Every structure is written in structure tokens, then in C-alpha cells.
Amino acid sequence: MPDVVVVNDRAFPGGGASKVALQSAIGLARRGHRVTVFAAMGPAAPDLTAAGIDLHLLGQSDLASGGRLRMAAQGLWNSKAAEQLGSVLERMRRGRTIVHIHSWSKALSASVFAAAGRSGHAVIATLHDYGFVCPNAALHDFPTGTACSRTPMSLGCLAADCDARARAHKLWRVARQISLSHVAGASRLLAAAVCVTDYSRRIMQPFVSDRLEMVVVPNPIDVADLGPAAPARSGHFTYVGRFSREKGVLIAAEAAQRAGVPLVLVGDGELRNDVARIAPSATITGWLPAAKVCEAIRASRAVVVPSLWRETQGMVVPEALSAGVPVIAATATAPAAAIEPGVTGLLFENGDAGALAHLFSRLAANDRLVADLGEAAYRNYWQTPATMDRHLDGLEALYERVLSERSKTHRSEARSA
Known part of the structure; x- marks a missing residue:
């Protein structure tokens, strides 16, 4: 041993x-x-x-x-x-x-x-995270809010002002990457x-x-099998996470407002005021203890994960699936890869608030679809739980x-x- x-x-x-x-x-x-x-x-x-x-x-x-x-x-x-x-x-x-x-x-x-x-x-x-290969650890262009398509540490990468902070911080991150790859x-x-x-x-x-x-x-994934939730009986959708641009919280707020559906946002962050302005009818709970987050997920019609950046996993998706709650996720992300489209959740084009609003409306009007997605989510997760x-x-x-x-x-x- x-x-x-x-x-x-x-x-x-x-x-x-x-x-x-x-x-x-x-x-x-x-x-x-x-x-x-x-x-x-x-x-x-x-x-x-x-x-x-x-x-x-x-x-x-x-x-x-x-x-x-x-x-x-x-x-x-x-x-x-x-x-x-x-x-x-x-x-x-x-x-x-x-x-x-x-x-x-x-x-x-x-x-x-x-x-x-x-x-x-x-x-x-x-x-x-992606820090083993990428200076900003996200393979993401923060100023534009899009996934980065450049080869890490290439000339294009080095010239790009892609960091979430100042240009000087990007240069420091490049030096750190050199320490990792070439010195160490x-x-x-x-x-x-x-x-x-x-x-x-x-x-x-x-x-x-x-x-x-x-x-x-x-x-x-630290979740208990509490049995399947009843998402079709719920009338609201839930977002869980930091209120930051790359997490897509503004897209969720805009889509919910367009679709006219109730949205509960569990979390907080620098965009709290923007979220409240875009979706004034949304409920913002702030950060909650783990047990309360679990309750919020189980009380949802579906959980939305609208991340703009790729992420490596995202813990909210398996937490929702394990509870038998459908997931709506943005394409080209790790959360999207964790669901079966049309079986355990639905996908929308990354960054497209209109497409997300359409899915909100679709699920709001179809109890049978919500129930089927939730049942499959619960069943598939607990066949091979993490x-x-x-x-x-x-x-x-x-x-x-x-x-x-x-x-x-x-x-x-x-x-x-």
C-alpha cells in the first residue's frame, strides 16, 4: 500500500x-x-x-x-x-x-x-482547472466573454489581452506559466x-x-439519495453560483425576464445590482448553507447553468441530476457534457439569452416533459453515482x-x- x-x-x-x-x-x-x-x-x-x-x-x-x-x-x-x-x-x-x-x-x-x-x-x-496549460487558467477571453480559441503560450496568446484583470496581470501569469512549464x-x-x-x-x-x-x-459528489424530487410540481427555475459575467448569470436573468418565468438565484457577487435591474421580479437568496442549497435545487422546476466559460466540471449539475431535477445548460461547456440532451436536460446556444428564454417557456408549459427529464436524471445518476x-x-x-x-x-x- x-x-x-x-x-x-x-x-x-x-x-x-x-x-x-x-x-x-x-x-x-x-x-x-x-x-x-x-x-x-x-x-x-x-x-x-x-x-x-x-x-x-x-x-x-x-x-x-x-x-x-x-x-x-x-x-x-x-x-x-x-x-x-x-x-x-x-x-x-x-x-x-x-x-x-x-x-x-x-x-x-x-x-x-x-x-x-x-x-x-x-x-x-x-x-x-485549465491552469496547467493556460496562463489565465480558464481558456477564456474575459473581456469578450467568449471561449479562447488561441493555442496557449503561442504568439497570439501572449499578445492577447484576455485576463480578467489588467494587462500587467496577464504578463505576470505568462511568467508563472513559464515557471511551471520550463523552469519546473x-x-x-x-x-x-x-x-x-x-x-x-x-x-x-x-x-x-x-x-x-x-x-x-x-x-x-457529496450528495445523499433523498429520492427523486417532483420538479413538475414546481413553478420556478433556479440558478446557483457566483454572480459574475463568465458564469452567465446575466443571461439567466435576461432569459427569465423575457420568458416571464419565476427565477430564484442562489448566490451573490459583483453583478448583483445588474441582476436585480435586469430581472426585478427574480428572487435573490444570497449564499446559503449546503443543506439549504440542496433544498433550493430540489424545489426547482429545472436548474439553469448558463456558463460562458468552459469549466472543468461544475458541481451544480450532478447535484441537480442526483435530485431528479432537469438541467438547462449552455453548449460547449463541461456542464453541458454532463447531461444527455433531451433525456436528462436541455441545451441552448452558449450566450444566447433568447434561446434560453425559449427553453424556459417550453419547460414552463410542459409538465410531462419536466417529469420525464427529472425521472431520467435521477435514474441515470444513481446507476453510477460519483x-x-x-x-x-x-x-x-x-x-x-x-x-x-x-x-x-x-x-x-x-x-x-
């Missing part, structure tokens, strides 16, 4: 990537693996200690806080992280240790890839890269080395295969010598 060193920016579940990293670490520890969590930021989640996990925290801060120049330098190359990770890895078992890197761009930097590579242990990374050599040193969906794998595959194996291990056990099974199978292949390679090299 291999030892596992989980490398992640945070030792607490501050975001989806950290939540998956730490939940999987706890699950692996409970299965008998010796697990170490190496993180820049604390405090550590109590569940980690309770699971018997060894902790190594750097006591550093998120790059968004602190002095701008100091944090910018840390984001490009965190020397402290590289040095201390190297020390931790020196003590791990040779030939039976996996270094699994999750989030690294918030504090740790690309230096952890270099340190992991120098250790001689097998290194795996989960690609929670991340693509060369990985034994495998884990993608959270086949959709994200297909998007990133053309931009990585042919020798890098891309393996799909779906994230676990449980933690399935996630851990996928990780363990990958770990053992990587270690076995490395062992065979080392034996072959020894005989040749």
Missing part, C-alpha cells in the same frame, strides 16, 4: 479543489495509507488530524493578501515551499510513495513540481495527470506532451499502476547497466 503526500495550497476546504484534495486524503488514510498533507496555508481542518494524517504547514498567506511585490515573487517561485517539500519527501519510502499535487497557484507556486520531481518519487497532479518542467516530470471529467481531458490533451498520460478520475469510494478506487488503481510501471522501468535499466 503506497504512502501518499498530498500537496495543496490550503489545509482547509477553501474552494472546490481543496475540498476534493483534503477529502481524498482523509479517505486514503482511512483505507490504511500513510498520508501526509503539505500545504502553504492553515489552519488545518480538524478532520485531517482525526484521520491520523501527518501535517506540514508553511504558515504562508494567499497571494491575494500581503505586499504586492512580495506575493508576486512568491507566486512565481516559492523557494520556501520547494525547500521544505524536498525535506519532507526525503523521509518518504523509495519506490512506494506517490506525490499528488492538487492546488498550487494560490500560494505554493510551480516550485513544488520541481521539488517533487527532484525527490525521485512518482508525481501525479490533478488538473482542477512539470509536464516532463509527471507520471500522470488526473482530469476531473473526460470533457476537460479532451480540451487539454492537444496542449500537453504526447508522453503525458491523462487519466479521468471524477471528483466525488461517490467517494469510486473516487478513491480510481486513485488507488492509478497509484498502483504508476508504481508498478516505474518499478519495471528501474529493473530494466538496472539490467541494461
